Amino acid sequence: MFVDMALPQLRGYNHYAGEKEIKVDPHNGHEGGESVQTMERIVRARKALG
Numbered sequence: 001m002f003v004d005m006a007l008p009q010l011r012g013y014n015h016y017a018g019e020k021e022i023k024v025d026p027h028n029g030h031e032g033g034e035s036v037q038t039m040e041r042i043v044r045a046r047k048a049l050g
Contacts, residue, residue, distance in 0.1 A: 013020060023040070 013022070
């Protein structure tokens with residue numbers, strides 16, 4: 001899972017019992033990253049749909 005989250009989201013993430021993963025975007029910290037996130041979503045969707 002690709003996430004950019006604040007503390008409340010992190011609490012929910014920690015509470016979630018399903019499969020999960022945190023990735024840190026080394027390219028630009030908190031600014032932008034939309035193209036990287038879009039590609040991650042496409043990869044996850046392809047894996048989920050087979």
